Amino acid sequence: MNEAATWRRCSSCKSPIAFGAQHWVCNVSTCNRARTGLVFCTVSCWDSHLAVVRHRESWALERKAPSQAEWLREQAGLRRASPRRRPSARRAASCPPPPRARPIRSSRTCSSW
Ligand SMILES: [Zn+2]
Ligand SMILES: [Zn+2]
Secondary structure, eight states: OOGGGEEEEOTTTOOEEETTOEEEEESSGGGSSTTTOOOBSSHHHHHHHHHHHOOSSOOEEEEEOOOHHHHHHHHHHHHHHSOOOOOOOOOOOOOOOOOSSSOOOOSOOOTTO
């Protein structure tokens, strides 16, 4: 199994779900949100999810994982949606004063001495 080809992991058994692979999701909207994003590799994994959450009425929806290219595009889109601007730390390059007491031969040269 190529780790790089893993899209996500099953929310029940943690088996890798490959890009483009068939999988199942819960029909309940709160389980199916992009943030929650529960995915199951088999219907029986979804069944064990039911044992935990006890939905009143629910069923498994068959889905197909995105291809790696699609997924990467999606990730890029998410990053664009929340831009993180990092102010560049601009510090004046200051040179330390030349050592007086002990002359130290240093390979570092400082032009403003
Ligand atoms: Zn599973
Ligand atoms: Zn659910």
